[in-house]
Amino acid sequence: MTEPLFTIPLWADLLGVGLGGVQGAMFASGFQGQRRLDWLGVAIIGIMIGMGGGLIRDILLGVPPASLQSNWYLLTATGAALFGMLLAGLFNRLNRIIVVLDAVVIGMFGAFGTSKAIGFGIPPVPAVFIGVCAAVGGGVLRDMLMGLPTAIMHVGSLYAVAAGAGCAFIVIANAFGMSITLAAIIGIIVTTIIRVLAVTFDLSLPEQRRLYRRKVAAETGMIPVIKS
Amino acid sequence: MTEPLFTIPLWADLLGVGLGGVQGAMFASGFQGQRRLDWLGVAIIGIMIGMGGGLIRDILLGVPPASLQSNWYLLTATGAALFGMLLAGLFNRLNRIIVVLDAVVIGMFGAFGTSKAIGFGIPPVPAVFIGVCAAVGGGVLRDMLMGLPTAIMHVGSLYAVAAGAGCAFIVIANAFGMSITLAAIIGIIVTTIIRVLAVTFDLSLPEQRRLYRRKVAAETGMIPVIKS
């Protein structure tokens, strides 16, 4: 009854989940001081980034989450999170890698979300919306779980805009007859380029500590005292 | 397979979404200082208030979200959010309008939620529960996204109680044979009146800045320094 009319190839889906897991774990490993997470916390964030977007996509589509119909998604996300923790331990400043990985990941999640929505016969505007939710959903869940102000509300315009541009491209290209696979690949590239350019144009992502400071300041109206 | 046994007329649904979008954007525009949102953030809050309650309702009912089956919901919510931003720019103190709009909106979302639940054969108690979740869900999502303490947990008793009274009226009136349409209309009026009276009886909604202050104090146990 809920057989997918459109199937994302398993390897592509798992690639997105794996990259998301690596990115999430590297991000979470970066927390210092009192916010430091234990390894389980880092793994949870990795799984959340790897699988959260797809879960939200399927809930919005009203279908049983694809990532829970097979063992591979959770195994991939967990393995990737462990790998991301190791990587984060090897390098000290990984902002550049995290930014690029993150851009590719939101591109993939957005493209899969929009493609799946089109396959289910969802009209263009909500199809883009579902893609954007799939792209940014994992990060929103992460911020809610960690009690951080949701990044998308404060520094994340680029995020949602980049994801939205890629998803909109897919819907439009598909309407003009382009194959959904080609449209999805170009959509991923569009999102990645916009996001990386946006970050580069701002010279660099705000440094973790300054970002944290700004977030706490935005949150409480007070400047935090950080003991490093 | 999940064809609605009961359909809320599209215009009524869109009216609720639109009013919610206006209300959400006006509320979000009111934030000053470090919490100030950019226009995308304001639009997201507007969409969330306009569509969040209906999404939660449909997820609880286990059906694909109605608001994602047509282009009109997102277009209406976005347009309404932009309109709400303009309105908020024109007037300075809009608390009274926001309160009344908000009361009507929670009344409508509650009534639609309960009516749809009844149409799906949900028993009376969970039907009221789904209505209340639909009524307050958008606001809860907003507070979570903005990293605010959830209003319903601290100042919101009136909220849930007003929504619950309207939804309970619908369930009871329907059990006594009143047509669901008439019951829903009276339910909206019941919720609106209780909510507006409750706020008026407290003389007025706490002023935005004082509310913010109290919230931060409640959250952190510290008094924030606000630079206006």
Add this chain to the structure above:
Amino acid sequence: MTEPLFTIPLWADLLGVGLGGVQGAMFASGFQGQRRLDWLGVAIIGIMIGMGGGLIRDILLGVPPASLQSNWYLLTATGAALFGMLLAGLFNRLNRIIVVLDAVVIGMFGAFGTSKAIGFGIPPVPAVFIGVCAAVGGGVLRDMLMGLPTAIMHVGSLYAVAAGAGCAFIVIANAFGMSITLAAIIGIIVTTIIRVLAVTFDLSLPEQRRLYRRKVAAETGMIPVIKS
């Protein structure tokens, strides 16, 4: 169409909901000072703990939430929450009871979640995942609603680990041919024992106020001033 292939007996489900409601309300009643909740807030937390895990389980399974198909769940959760409030008023320090209750509750929710997932044909790894989400989901929702840092991310390793051990036992025992009912009962005992031992080994749950202090410190990097 979504007829359950596996049914948890209603009395067992309601027992879990009721114990969760009592535990949630006792926990919420413990808040002092500026975080103090009114009775409605306490009832909401009780309902959330009693029903939140099952809601998340059914959303992840893609089926309409079982707890909204009958009046009994909400009535039980609400009644249990009121009872929990009374209990909390009678005793002063209830940490020990809350801890044991909580361990039994996460054991039951985890066991029901994993069993139901197995009944729906979900593979082993996501079946354990759904069980863990069902076990810890109510607590995560509670923390999000109250604007607390999610306990599972900071002090909750024991939580997720204990729930995971019980759920993994069920999946493995079931694979070796043990009846699902017996496996579920042993799984509940496994989770309860691990959780209670874990807390006891740490001597005791951190005292409420110190926990709160540590949480705010972890959240903001500042030490809160508490006026008692």
